Amino acid sequence: MPTTATETTAGKETVEGAGITIQDPRTGEVLWTVPQAGPDAVNDAVDVARRAAPGWAATAPAERGAALRAAAKALDAAGRELAGLNASETGRPEEEALAGIAAAVSTLEQYAELGPVHRGHSLRGSRLASDYTIAEPRGVAVLLTPWNDPVAVACGLIGAALVTGNAVIHKPSERCPRLGEALGEVLAPAFPAGVFLTLSGGAGVGATLSRADVDVLAHVGSSASGARIAEAGARTGAHVIRENGGNDPLVVDRDVDPAWAAEQAAIGAFSNSGQICTAVERIYVHQDIAEAFCSALEAEAALRNSNGSVAPLVDLRMRDAVHGHVAEALDRGARAVEGGALPDGPGSFYPATVLVGCTEGMQVMAEETFGPVAPVQVVDTFDDGLRLACSGRYGLAATVLSSNLAHIQQAVAALPVGTVKVNAVFGGAPGGAAQPRGESGAGFGYGPELLDEFTQVKVVHIEAPPAYARAGRAEVDQP
Structure with missing residues (x-):
């Protein structure tokens, strides 16, 4: 993107090479303008990182681990300050932001x-030879991270x-630039x-970095941006790691408690105002419990709307996109039993919304909405729900609520996603990893497997010269 181009996001006006102006998502008040890097600054950063990379690669792994522990200690000490910046720039409640920093x-x-x-x-070969592999750093890694959980997601990539x-060049989202700068100052x-x-x-800086002479491009964000980054990596030869958009389904079987299932659906659809990559984006509920489930889900949404627990969306552009999906569904026959209308007043708030009567092809069922919207489609059988859950071009995660072991095993085998969750919309063991599919990305994110993504393997074969080998073989052959 040319340095004179203007990228407009409702609530944020950015001029590439000039600055990013941030407004408070709660009030619309202008908070600050953060300068952004021009092409020369990007090139300089790549040069600096390239020069620093060999020395860091040669540093003993234990020393690198100790440096990371020091960074973790500094991050912990700065938690309250960073959480305040997170709340100011993205609207995330400060306590939730603190939880992200703790993570x-x-x-x-x-x-x-x-x-x-x-x-x-180690590899099995001749007994008088050594064969093994070494994991070596790739070199310079560019990390492009999102705004919805900006510290936790960034630190996963940064740490690995x-x-x-x-050596690492981190470009945080343009929706939380002050937070990104402060995180860099801490670490x-x-x-x-x-x-x-x-x-x-903004996007221009990310595009310039993607075209630069670097060795890794790691991106967490939209599928459209991820596709462009993958293209850039294919041209430059950089290794690409992507966790991109999702349209995660929730399949609700006939044999579960509908009130509990509705509570799970509400947690999955409304947490962080639906601004989570693995949020519940579409719900398929069995007809036998559909009425009770929808009534309970409506009550869950109404409670959140009445007690003010739904935080604003990150900006007006995001709210417009979410409401566009809802409006399209309503035009095509869905009903909003809770929420579904733009609220009065300042900021980028959007209510927890429950849509019933949804069908295939509606944007709320086919696309990533990324807002506090729970669209429900009633299905005749579990097989019908599973078939619909398996549809679409995304492959991030899916959830199944069922007491039927056969149905659970069927779903685990069939769902074309990186993560299948059974009877819990969120959770998982520490150190878990995921490998997205389809337009949701590629490569492992998080866990020990992420270390493999940031390294390349060298195979080593060692054997003695012929004279020494003969002598050694004679010794081995002695009775």
Whole structure:
């Protein structure tokens, strides 16, 4: 994108090479303007990281782990300040932002432990030779991270990339640039100069970084942006890791308690105002419990709307997109039994919304809405719900609520997603990883497997010269 181009986001006016103006999602008040990097700054950052990478790669893994622990300690100390910036820029409640920062601290600590024990494999060959593999850092890693859980998601990529010996250039989302800069200021002192850099900017800065001479492009964000980054990586040869959009289904079987199922659906659809990659985006409920389920889900949404627990969406552009999906569904015959209308007043609030009478092809069922919307389609059988859940071009995650072991096993086998959750919309063991499919991305995110993404394997074969080999063989052959 040319440096003179203007990118307009409702609530944010950005000029590439100039600055990013942020408004408070609650009030619409202008908070600040953050300068963003021009092409020269991007090129300089790549050069600095490239020069710093060999020294960091040669640093002992235990020392890299110790640096990561120091970064985690600094992040923990700065938690309240960063949570306040998160709340100001994205509208996320401060306590939820603090929980995200606590998760980020734990992630850095986890990688500080995992990095030094990340190892290769021995290979079976001749008994007088050695064959093994070595995991080596790829070099310079560009990390493009989102705004919806900005510290936790960023630190997962940052921790794995740094502890395996890569130099890192982090570009946080343009929707939370001050937070991204502050995170960089907190973490960078734990590492040698040039090893961890932060650049602020919008789509133009991300595109410039994607075309640069780097070794890894890691992106968490929309599928459209992810596709462009994958294209750029194919041209430059950079290794690409993507966790992109999702349209995660929830299948509700006939043999579960409808009130409990509605509670699970509400948690999945309304948490963080639906602004979670693995949020529940479409619901297929068995006809035998549909009426009770929908009534309970309506009550769950109404409670959230009445007690003010639904935070604003990140900006007006996001709210317009969410309401566009809802309006299209209403035009095509769906009914909003709760929410579904633009609220009066300042900010980018949108109510928890329950849509019934939804059908295939509606945007709320086919696309990622990314807002507090629970669209419900009633199905005749579990097989019908599973068939619909398996449809679409995304493949991030899916949830099944059922007491029928055969149905659960059927769903696990059939669902074309990276993560299948049974009887809980969120959760999972520490250290878990996921491998998205389809337009939801590629490569492992999080967990020990992410260390593999940031390294490349070298195979080593060692044997003695012929004279030494003959001598050694004679010794082995002695009775």
